Amino acid sequence: MADLDQLTQHLARNVKRWRSERGFTLDGLAARAGVSRGMLIQIEQARTNPSIGTVVKIADAMGVSITTLLDYEQGPLVRVVPPEGAVRLWSTEAGSYNVLLAGTEAPGPLEMWDWHLMPGEHSASDPHPEGTAELLHVTAGVLTLVVDGVEHRVPSGSSACFEGSAAHAYRNDGDEPVRMTMAVSVPGVR
Known part of the structure:
Protein backbone atom coordinates (compact mmCIF):
# COMPACT_ATOMS: atom_id res chain seq x y z
CA MET A 1 0.00 0.00 0.00
CA ASP A 71 -1.52 8.82 -9.12
CA TYR A 72 1.92 10.35 -8.92
CA GLU A 73 2.54 10.37 -12.65
CA GLN A 74 0.87 9.59 -15.93
CA GLY A 75 3.01 6.99 -17.58
CA PRO A 76 3.36 5.18 -20.89
CA LEU A 77 0.61 3.21 -22.63
CA VAL A 78 1.21 0.24 -20.35
CA ARG A 79 1.28 0.84 -16.63
CA VAL A 80 1.88 -2.06 -14.26
CA VAL A 81 0.61 -1.39 -10.75
CA PRO A 82 2.57 -3.44 -8.20
CA PRO A 83 0.78 -4.55 -5.01
CA GLU A 84 2.34 -1.70 -3.04
CA GLY A 85 0.89 0.77 -5.59
CA ALA A 86 -2.68 -0.28 -4.82
CA VAL A 87 -4.54 2.13 -2.57
CA ARG A 88 -6.75 1.15 0.37
CA LEU A 89 -9.39 3.87 0.56
CA TRP A 90 -11.93 2.46 3.01
CA SER A 91 -11.67 0.08 5.94
CA THR A 92 -13.40 -0.78 9.20
CA GLU A 93 -12.17 -2.12 12.52
CA ALA A 94 -13.99 -5.40 11.81
CA GLY A 95 -11.75 -6.02 8.77
CA SER A 96 -13.84 -4.85 5.80
CA TYR A 97 -11.99 -2.85 3.18
CA ASN A 98 -11.67 -1.94 -0.48
CA VAL A 99 -8.53 -1.48 -2.55
CA LEU A 100 -8.28 0.51 -5.76
CA LEU A 101 -6.21 -1.84 -7.91
CA ALA A 102 -5.86 0.20 -11.12
CA GLY A 103 -7.61 2.78 -13.26
CA THR A 104 -7.41 4.63 -16.55
CA GLU A 105 -8.90 7.69 -18.24
CA ALA A 106 -9.81 6.43 -21.72
CA PRO A 107 -12.53 7.05 -22.84
CA GLY A 108 -13.60 8.13 -19.33
CA PRO A 109 -12.48 7.06 -15.87
CA LEU A 110 -12.37 3.27 -15.52
CA GLU A 111 -11.41 1.74 -12.17
CA MET A 112 -10.87 -1.81 -10.87
CA TRP A 113 -11.41 -2.56 -7.19
CA ASP A 114 -10.76 -5.40 -4.73
CA TRP A 115 -13.40 -5.45 -1.97
CA HIS A 116 -13.63 -7.36 1.32
CA LEU A 117 -16.78 -7.09 3.44
CA MET A 118 -16.87 -8.78 6.82
CA PRO A 119 -20.12 -10.29 8.15
CA GLY A 120 -22.62 -7.61 9.18
CA GLU A 121 -20.75 -4.80 7.41
CA HIS A 122 -21.88 -2.54 4.58
CA SER A 123 -20.75 0.37 2.44
CA ALA A 124 -23.21 2.82 0.87
CA SER A 125 -22.48 5.00 -2.16
CA ASP A 126 -24.05 8.19 -3.36
CA PRO A 127 -25.22 8.09 -6.98
CA HIS A 128 -22.43 8.62 -9.51
CA PRO A 129 -22.86 10.73 -12.69
CA GLU A 130 -25.43 9.62 -15.25
CA GLY A 131 -23.95 6.94 -17.52
CA THR A 132 -21.77 5.34 -14.82
CA ALA A 133 -21.67 1.54 -15.05
CA GLU A 134 -20.50 -0.87 -12.36
CA LEU A 135 -19.58 -4.52 -12.85
CA LEU A 136 -18.77 -6.83 -9.97
CA HIS A 137 -17.82 -10.46 -9.49
CA VAL A 138 -18.17 -12.18 -6.11
CA THR A 139 -15.38 -14.68 -5.40
CA ALA A 140 -16.34 -15.57 -1.79
CA GLY A 141 -19.46 -15.28 0.34
CA VAL A 142 -22.82 -13.83 -0.65
CA LEU A 143 -23.12 -10.11 -1.42
CA THR A 144 -26.36 -8.23 -0.88
CA LEU A 145 -26.31 -5.54 -3.56
CA VAL A 146 -28.85 -2.77 -2.96
CA VAL A 147 -29.60 -0.57 -5.98
CA ASP A 148 -32.23 2.16 -5.74
CA GLY A 149 -33.63 0.50 -2.61
CA VAL A 150 -33.98 -2.99 -4.17
CA GLU A 151 -31.91 -5.86 -2.72
CA HIS A 152 -30.17 -8.35 -5.03
CA ARG A 153 -28.45 -11.50 -3.73
CA VAL A 154 -25.14 -12.14 -5.53
CA PRO A 155 -23.55 -15.45 -4.41
CA SER A 156 -19.94 -16.52 -4.89
CA GLY A 157 -19.17 -17.22 -8.54
CA SER A 158 -21.87 -14.80 -9.72
CA SER A 159 -21.51 -11.39 -11.32
CA ALA A 160 -23.74 -8.34 -11.50
CA CYS A 161 -23.82 -5.12 -13.47
CA PHE A 162 -25.85 -2.00 -12.76
CA GLU A 163 -26.16 1.70 -13.40
CA GLY A 164 -24.13 3.54 -10.79
CA SER A 165 -26.22 6.69 -11.20
CA ALA A 166 -28.70 5.22 -8.70
CA ALA A 167 -28.02 5.18 -4.95
CA HIS A 168 -26.44 1.84 -4.12
CA ALA A 169 -24.84 -0.15 -1.31
CA TYR A 170 -22.84 -3.32 -0.80
CA ARG A 171 -23.80 -5.42 2.22
CA ASN A 172 -22.70 -8.67 3.82
CA ASP A 173 -25.70 -10.22 5.57
CA GLY A 174 -24.00 -13.63 5.83
CA ASP A 175 -21.72 -15.36 8.29
CA GLU A 176 -18.57 -15.45 6.13
CA PRO A 177 -16.51 -12.66 4.54
CA VAL A 178 -17.50 -11.44 1.08
CA ARG A 179 -14.75 -10.86 -1.44
CA MET A 180 -15.43 -9.30 -4.82
CA THR A 181 -13.71 -7.57 -7.70
CA MET A 182 -15.48 -4.55 -9.14
CA ALA A 183 -14.99 -2.30 -12.17
CA VAL A 184 -16.48 1.19 -12.36
CA SER A 185 -16.75 3.15 -15.62
CA VAL A 186 -17.61 6.85 -15.29
CA PRO A 187 -18.36 8.96 -18.39
CA GLY A 188 -15.96 11.83 -19.08
CA VAL A 189 -16.88 15.43 -18.32
CA ARG A 190 -18.92 16.93 -21.12
Whole structure:
Protein backbone atom coordinates (compact mmCIF):
# COMPACT_ATOMS: atom_id res chain seq x y z
CA MET A 1 0.00 0.00 0.00
CA ALA A 2 1.15 3.52 -0.74
CA ASP A 3 2.23 5.79 2.12
CA LEU A 4 -0.61 8.03 3.39
CA ASP A 5 1.51 11.21 3.42
CA GLN A 6 2.61 10.53 -0.14
CA LEU A 7 -1.01 9.96 -1.20
CA THR A 8 -2.06 13.22 0.47
CA GLN A 9 0.66 15.08 -1.48
CA HIS A 10 -0.34 13.47 -4.80
CA LEU A 11 -4.01 14.17 -4.17
CA ALA A 12 -3.22 17.83 -3.42
CA ARG A 13 -1.19 18.27 -6.60
CA ASN A 14 -3.62 16.37 -8.82
CA VAL A 15 -6.81 18.05 -7.57
CA LYS A 16 -5.21 21.43 -8.19
CA ARG A 17 -3.94 20.33 -11.62
CA TRP A 18 -7.23 18.83 -12.82
CA ARG A 19 -9.27 21.71 -11.40
CA SER A 20 -7.07 24.11 -13.35
CA GLU A 21 -7.22 22.01 -16.54
CA ARG A 22 -11.01 21.89 -16.30
CA GLY A 23 -11.19 25.65 -15.69
CA PHE A 24 -13.02 25.22 -12.38
CA THR A 25 -12.73 27.79 -9.61
CA LEU A 26 -12.66 26.54 -6.04
CA ASP A 27 -16.27 27.68 -5.63
CA GLY A 28 -17.29 26.07 -8.92
CA LEU A 29 -15.74 22.71 -8.08
CA ALA A 30 -17.14 22.85 -4.54
CA ALA A 31 -20.65 23.37 -5.90
CA ARG A 32 -20.24 20.67 -8.56
CA ALA A 33 -18.82 18.13 -6.12
CA GLY A 34 -21.03 18.97 -3.15
CA VAL A 35 -18.07 19.57 -0.85
CA SER A 36 -17.09 22.77 0.91
CA ARG A 37 -14.65 25.28 -0.53
CA GLY A 38 -12.71 25.00 2.74
CA MET A 39 -12.33 21.24 2.28
CA LEU A 40 -10.98 21.78 -1.26
CA ILE A 41 -8.47 24.32 0.04
CA GLN A 42 -7.31 21.88 2.73
CA ILE A 43 -6.99 19.10 0.13
CA GLU A 44 -5.03 21.29 -2.31
CA GLN A 45 -2.71 22.34 0.50
CA ALA A 46 -2.24 18.70 1.62
CA ARG A 47 -3.52 19.57 5.09
CA THR A 48 -6.18 16.84 5.27
CA ASN A 49 -6.79 13.22 4.42
CA PRO A 50 -10.36 13.34 3.05
CA SER A 51 -12.83 10.48 3.23
CA ILE A 52 -13.28 8.15 0.26
CA GLY A 53 -16.72 9.71 -0.26
CA THR A 54 -15.19 13.15 -0.64
CA VAL A 55 -12.53 11.90 -3.08
CA VAL A 56 -15.22 10.13 -5.14
CA LYS A 57 -17.35 13.30 -5.28
CA ILE A 58 -14.38 15.38 -6.43
CA ALA A 59 -13.30 12.81 -9.03
CA ASP A 60 -16.86 12.50 -10.36
CA ALA A 61 -17.26 16.29 -10.53
CA MET A 62 -14.05 16.60 -12.57
CA GLY A 63 -14.75 13.52 -14.69
CA VAL A 64 -11.55 11.72 -13.72
CA SER A 65 -10.92 8.47 -11.90
CA ILE A 66 -9.86 8.23 -8.28
CA THR A 67 -6.68 6.63 -9.60
CA THR A 68 -5.90 9.81 -11.52
CA LEU A 69 -6.34 11.93 -8.40
CA LEU A 70 -4.04 9.68 -6.38
CA ASP A 71 -1.52 8.82 -9.12
CA TYR A 72 1.92 10.35 -8.92
CA GLU A 73 2.54 10.37 -12.65
CA GLN A 74 0.87 9.59 -15.93
CA GLY A 75 3.01 6.99 -17.58
CA PRO A 76 3.36 5.18 -20.89
CA LEU A 77 0.61 3.21 -22.63
CA VAL A 78 1.21 0.24 -20.35
CA ARG A 79 1.28 0.84 -16.63
CA VAL A 80 1.88 -2.06 -14.26
CA VAL A 81 0.61 -1.39 -10.75
CA PRO A 82 2.57 -3.44 -8.20
CA PRO A 83 0.78 -4.55 -5.01
CA GLU A 84 2.34 -1.70 -3.04
CA GLY A 85 0.89 0.77 -5.59
CA ALA A 86 -2.68 -0.28 -4.82
CA VAL A 87 -4.54 2.13 -2.57
CA ARG A 88 -6.75 1.15 0.37
CA LEU A 89 -9.39 3.87 0.56
CA TRP A 90 -11.93 2.46 3.01
CA SER A 91 -11.67 0.08 5.94
CA THR A 92 -13.40 -0.78 9.20
CA GLU A 93 -12.17 -2.12 12.52
CA ALA A 94 -13.99 -5.40 11.81
CA GLY A 95 -11.75 -6.02 8.77
CA SER A 96 -13.84 -4.85 5.80
CA TYR A 97 -11.99 -2.85 3.18
CA ASN A 98 -11.67 -1.94 -0.48
CA VAL A 99 -8.53 -1.48 -2.55
CA LEU A 100 -8.28 0.51 -5.76
CA LEU A 101 -6.21 -1.84 -7.91
CA ALA A 102 -5.86 0.20 -11.12
CA GLY A 103 -7.61 2.78 -13.26
CA THR A 104 -7.41 4.63 -16.55
CA GLU A 105 -8.90 7.69 -18.24
CA ALA A 106 -9.81 6.43 -21.72
CA PRO A 107 -12.53 7.05 -22.84
CA GLY A 108 -13.60 8.13 -19.33
CA PRO A 109 -12.48 7.06 -15.87
CA LEU A 110 -12.37 3.27 -15.52
CA GLU A 111 -11.41 1.74 -12.17
CA MET A 112 -10.87 -1.81 -10.87
CA TRP A 113 -11.41 -2.56 -7.19
CA ASP A 114 -10.76 -5.40 -4.73
CA TRP A 115 -13.40 -5.45 -1.97
CA HIS A 116 -13.63 -7.36 1.32
CA LEU A 117 -16.78 -7.09 3.44
CA MET A 118 -16.87 -8.78 6.82
CA PRO A 119 -20.12 -10.29 8.15
CA GLY A 120 -22.62 -7.61 9.18
CA GLU A 121 -20.75 -4.80 7.41
CA HIS A 122 -21.88 -2.54 4.58
CA SER A 123 -20.75 0.37 2.44
CA ALA A 124 -23.21 2.82 0.87
CA SER A 125 -22.48 5.00 -2.16
CA ASP A 126 -24.05 8.19 -3.36
CA PRO A 127 -25.22 8.09 -6.98
CA HIS A 128 -22.43 8.62 -9.51
CA PRO A 129 -22.86 10.73 -12.69
CA GLU A 130 -25.43 9.62 -15.25
CA GLY A 131 -23.95 6.94 -17.52
CA THR A 132 -21.77 5.34 -14.82
CA ALA A 133 -21.67 1.54 -15.05
CA GLU A 134 -20.50 -0.87 -12.36
CA LEU A 135 -19.58 -4.52 -12.85
CA LEU A 136 -18.77 -6.83 -9.97
CA HIS A 137 -17.82 -10.46 -9.49
CA VAL A 138 -18.17 -12.18 -6.11
CA THR A 139 -15.38 -14.68 -5.40
CA ALA A 140 -16.34 -15.57 -1.79
CA GLY A 141 -19.46 -15.28 0.34
CA VAL A 142 -22.82 -13.83 -0.65
CA LEU A 143 -23.12 -10.11 -1.42
CA THR A 144 -26.36 -8.23 -0.88
CA LEU A 145 -26.31 -5.54 -3.56
CA VAL A 146 -28.85 -2.77 -2.96
CA VAL A 147 -29.60 -0.57 -5.98
CA ASP A 148 -32.23 2.16 -5.74
CA GLY A 149 -33.63 0.50 -2.61
CA VAL A 150 -33.98 -2.99 -4.17
CA GLU A 151 -31.91 -5.86 -2.72
CA HIS A 152 -30.17 -8.35 -5.03
CA ARG A 153 -28.45 -11.50 -3.73
CA VAL A 154 -25.14 -12.14 -5.53
CA PRO A 155 -23.55 -15.45 -4.41
CA SER A 156 -19.94 -16.52 -4.89
CA GLY A 157 -19.17 -17.22 -8.54
CA SER A 158 -21.87 -14.80 -9.72
CA SER A 159 -21.51 -11.39 -11.32
CA ALA A 160 -23.74 -8.34 -11.50
CA CYS A 161 -23.82 -5.12 -13.47
CA PHE A 162 -25.85 -2.00 -12.76
CA GLU A 163 -26.16 1.70 -13.40
CA GLY A 164 -24.13 3.54 -10.79
CA SER A 165 -26.22 6.69 -11.20
CA ALA A 166 -28.70 5.22 -8.70
CA ALA A 167 -28.02 5.18 -4.95
CA HIS A 168 -26.44 1.84 -4.12
CA ALA A 169 -24.84 -0.15 -1.31
CA TYR A 170 -22.84 -3.32 -0.80
CA ARG A 171 -23.80 -5.42 2.22
CA ASN A 172 -22.70 -8.67 3.82
CA ASP A 173 -25.70 -10.22 5.57
CA GLY A 174 -24.00 -13.63 5.83
CA ASP A 175 -21.72 -15.36 8.29
CA GLU A 176 -18.57 -15.45 6.13
CA PRO A 177 -16.51 -12.66 4.54
CA VAL A 178 -17.50 -11.44 1.08
CA ARG A 179 -14.75 -10.86 -1.44
CA MET A 180 -15.43 -9.30 -4.82
CA THR A 181 -13.71 -7.57 -7.70
CA MET A 182 -15.48 -4.55 -9.14
CA ALA A 183 -14.99 -2.30 -12.17
CA VAL A 184 -16.48 1.19 -12.36
CA SER A 185 -16.75 3.15 -15.62
CA VAL A 186 -17.61 6.85 -15.29
CA PRO A 187 -18.36 8.96 -18.39
CA GLY A 188 -15.96 11.83 -19.08
CA VAL A 189 -16.88 15.43 -18.32
CA ARG A 190 -18.92 16.93 -21.12
